[in-house]
Amino acid sequence: MISRPRHRVRRTVTLAASALLFGAVTAPAAQAVPSGPPSGAEGQPRHCTLDLTTGTEHCYTSFTEAIENASGGRIDDAPASARTAARDSRFRAQARSLAADGDERAGGVIQGTFFDDPGFGGDSLTITGEGLCEKDGWVDYQYDLEDAWKNRISSVQPWGNCWIWLYPEPGLGGDRDGPFKENTSDIGAFMNDRTQSIGFS
Amino acid sequence: MKQRVRWSVMLAALVTAGSAALAPGVAQADDNPPTVRELLDKCDNGTDVCVFHPDGPPRDSMGEAHQVGDSAYNCTKDLQRSTVGWSDTTGESNSVGVSLSAEYGFAEVFKVSIETNYSHTWESSHTESAQTNIDVRPGEVGWVTREAQLQTVSGKYEMHFPDRFHGHYIWYVPFEATGPKPDAPSTKTQHTRPMTDEEKAQHCG
Numbered sequence: 352m353i354s355r356p357r358h359r360v361r362r363t364v365t366l367a368a369s370a371l372l373f374g375a376v377t378a379p380a381a382q383a384v385p386s387g388p389p390s391g392a393e394g395q396p397r398h399c400t401l402d403l404t405t406g407t408e409h410c411y412t413s414f415t416e417a418i419e420n421a422s423g424g425r426i427d428d429a430p431a432s433a434r435t436a437a438r439d440s441r442f443r444a445q446a447r448s449l450a451a452d453g454d455e456r457a458g459g460v461i462q463g464t465f466f467d468d469p470g471f472g473g474d475s476l477t478i479t480g481e482g483l484c485e486k487d488g489w490v491d492y493q494y495d496l497e498d499a500w501k502n503r504i505s506s507v508q509p510w511g512n513c514w515i516w517l518y519p520e521p522g523l524g525g526d527r528d529g530p531f532k533e534n535t536s537d538i539g540a541f542m543n544d545r546t547q548s549i550g551f552s
Numbered sequence: 553m554k555q556r557v558r559w560s561v562m563l564a565a566l567v568t569a570g571s572a573a574l575a576p577g578v579a580q581a582d583d584n585p586p587t588v589r590e591l592l593d594k595c596d597n598g599t600d601v602c603v604f605h606p607d608g609p610p611r612d613s614m615g616e617a618h619q620v621g622d623s624a625y626n627c628t629k630d631l632q633r634s635t636v637g638w639s640d641t642t643g644e645s646n647s648v649g650v651s652l653s654a655e656y657g658f659a660e661v662f663k664v665s666i667e668t669n670y671s672h673t674w675e676s677s678h679t680e681s682a683q684t685n686i687d688v689r690p691g692e693v694g695w696v697t698r699e700a701q702l703q704t705v706s707g708k709y710e711m712h713f714p715d716r717f718h719g720h721y722i723w724y725v726p727f728e729a730t731g732p733k734p735d736a737p738s739t740k741t742q743h744t745r746p747m748t749d750e751e752k753a754q755h756c757g
Binding site: 396415418461470475508510 | 601606665668670710722
């Protein structure tokens with residue numbers, strides 16, 4: 352038996368807040384702008400990062416490069432939650448700095464990585480957001496996959512205290528599989544190659 | 553209600569962010585960042601969260617071919633079948649130079665991750681012993697080489713600290729380890745060549 356979690360769509364709210372916080376350097380898009388097909392040239396896996404805060408997507412030839420860019424370098428720095436952010440003067444200063452620099456890629460918290468093949472193989476999509484999941488029984492972040500990533504996901508890795516929920520329709524619609532609480536090299540037949548939207552709780 | 557709370561949190565952040573711009577003494581980046589080893593020593597030893605995320609399936613490779621056992625010198629005028637006994641250990645290497653067989657928190661996290669995700673255990677070393685026959689022609693020397701199958705796993709540790717560690721709550725730490733591939737046969741090869749004059753003098757008198 353599958354039960355539905357409590358969830359509400361908070362992305363619109365958080366994106367708006369982020370835009371204000373970061374000085375609206377880049378207008379946040381409701382959905383990532385695809386930068387070409389996910390598969391790399393000559394059959395090499397392609398590794399993309401998507402920043403939920405800005406909707407910006409970047410693709411790389413190596414996963415390491417993708418993660419390094421997702422985290423703004425080897426170090427990633429972010430408060431544990433938006434609440435902490437409000438108390439953290441250094442984060443506030445950095446937020447200002449980011450706005451001034453216009454570097455929308457730096458400072459994201461990795462929330463999940465999704466792979467085309469089982470065993471964390473093939474193309475990958477790493478999603479970053481503004482903070483850790485709060486573990487309060489709510490879907491903190493959600494994302495509708497762009498067409499190029501629909502019906503492909505076979506293995507997943509939750510990051511940032513998040514649990515991952517997979518849905519076969521946009522807007523967290525249809526069946527649901529999860530929560531995936533840890534690295535899962537094979538999500539199983541139920542949702543394999545069916546995911547169209549993702550919830551992070 | 554939930555949305556309202558979230559709004560107030562983020563708006564509070566916005567308001568204070570505005571005032572922070574005027575505040576003196578803005579923290580600077582850590583001038584003395586920790587080493588990877590220093591960070592990994594904190595895994596499950598001062599962290600709230602320490603997880604290893606593989607960045608792909610294990611990559612298979614062959615280790616370097618190297619001689620095992622002694623060389624067999626045929627100083628007779630007949631073909632000789634020599635039996636070379638050998639024992640060879642394949643070890644591991646990793647990006648921090650610390651054996652994963654030791655009881656470090658990060659090593660345990662890594663090994664559990666491998667077991668969970670790939671359904672096999674991580675072997676820090678594997679020893680194979682055998683006896684291999686070589687047919688050595690008169691005036692030649694024979695030897696055996698072995699190539700072990702290896703596997704490499706790479707990825708990132710995700711580490712969350714309750715308080716800032718060197719200025720940051722969250723660190724992503726790269727890590728890569730190569731070790732013997734479990735249950736994979738090695739390649740053994742017999743070789744022969746004519747002895748050099750020096751070898752003849754040394755081994756055949």
